[in-house]
Amino acid sequence: MYTLAHLTDRLIGRIERSTGLDPIADAVAAFARRAVPAGLARNGASGTPTGHPMHPPLTALAIGSLSASTMLGMTGADPRGTRRVMGMGLLAALPTAYAGLSDWSHTAAAERRVGLVHAAVNDLAIGCYLAGWLRSRGRAGGKGRILPVAGWLLMAVGGMLGGHLSYGMGVGVDTTAFQHLDLEWTDVAAEADVPDQGLVAVHADGVPVLLSRVDGTVVAMADRCTHRGGPLHEGTVCEGAVQCPWHGSRFRLVDGAVVTGPAVRPQPTLQVRIVDGRVQVSRSEQRSLRARPVS
Numbered sequence: 001m002y003t004l005a006h007l008t009d010r011l012i013g014r015i016e017r018s019t020g021l022d023p024i025a026d027a028v029a030a031f032a033r034r035a036v037p038a039g040l041a042r043n044g045a046s047g048t049p050t051g052h053p054m055h056p057p058l059t060a061l062a063i064g065s066l067s068a069s070t071m072l073g074m075t076g077a078d079p080r081g082t083r084r085v086m087g088m089g090l091l092a093a094l095p096t097a098y099a100g101l102s103d104w105s106h107t108a109a110a111e112r113r114v115g116l117v118h119a120a121v122n123d124l125a126i127g128c129y130l131a132g133w134l135r136s137r138g139r140a141g142g143k144g145r146i147l148p149v150a151g152w153l154l155m156a157v158g159g160m161l162g163g164h165l166s167y168g169m170g171v172g173v174d175t176t177a178f179q180h181l182d183l184e185w186t187d188v189a190a191e192a193d194v195p196d197q198g199l200v201a202v203h204a205d206g207v208p209v210l211l212s213r214v215d216g217t218v219v220a221m222a223d224r225c226t227h228r229g230g231p232l233h234e235g236t237v238c239e240g241a242v243q244c245p246w247h248g249s250r251f252r253l254v255d256g257a258v259v260t261g262p263a264v265r266p267q268p269t270l271q272v273r274i275v276d277g278r279v280q281v282s283r284s285e286q287r288s289l290r291a292r293p294v295s
Contacts (some may be wrong), residue, residue: 055106
């Protein structure tokens with residue numbers, strides 16, 4: 001006997017495998033890269049200045065306002081107040097969609113397909129709310145109430161797909177969150193193997209680590225980009241920062257701070273010491289998830 005959860009998983013699985021969506025998704029992604037150019041626009045849409053993705057909090061504002069307007073309309077509240085709350089939700093939907101478009105443009109394959117359907121369903125929901133907002137002007141009842149209810153149902157489906165992207169597929173999650181490295185010092189390389197200019201990849205207890213030098217001093221950080229897991233050792237060094245080869249995020253080598261997005265989370269850095277010509281690294285602290293990795 002199938003449960004609702006099982007049927008939902010099967011439905012989303014079909015979306016993940018629907019390669020027929022790829023031509024549309026790729027075309028929209030190409031548009032997204034033009035609409036959200038690298039630099040200030042992309043950093044702002046990603047949330048780089050704040051250190052937190054912008055799409056989730058904006059989503060809360062849009063969904064909260066639109067849901068509240070639906071409930072107000074169904075309970076016969078003041079039409080003018082209901083319309084204002086709905087208008088606030090519609091306005092909040094604009095930056096929400098822009099931030100989501102920026103995040104989605106860096107996905108591929110199954111993630112991109114689910115994201116495309118997620119966006120399309122939400123666009124239909126916004127269309128229903130907008131039509132309801134226009135119809136409710138100066139009068140109450142009729143389709144001005146029905147359309148927001150339809151929009152709310154569509155928004156619930158879109159939200160479920162968005163939740164699957166984050167919780168089921170890990171989109172937007174710090175890709176280093178589950179990497180585990182002991183607090184004890186771990187030997188990873190000979191000091192002579194670390195170039196004066198450039199990058200070298202090593203492993204510490206199975207965790208990929210990036211080694212480089214800043215003013216002659218060896219530094220170390222997680223090699224997987226926190227944004228989408230790109231191999232930083234295949235990137236380039238520019239003005240004391242490493243640039244990810246996948247999406248162009250830059251991280252300061254000395255402390256892992258984000259210099260340029262779309263990355264939001266800084267790169268975890270490691271302590272380094274040189275013992276008898278060998279490079280040893282350790283982590284200064286452990287977070288609970290990193291202390292209980294899945295391997």
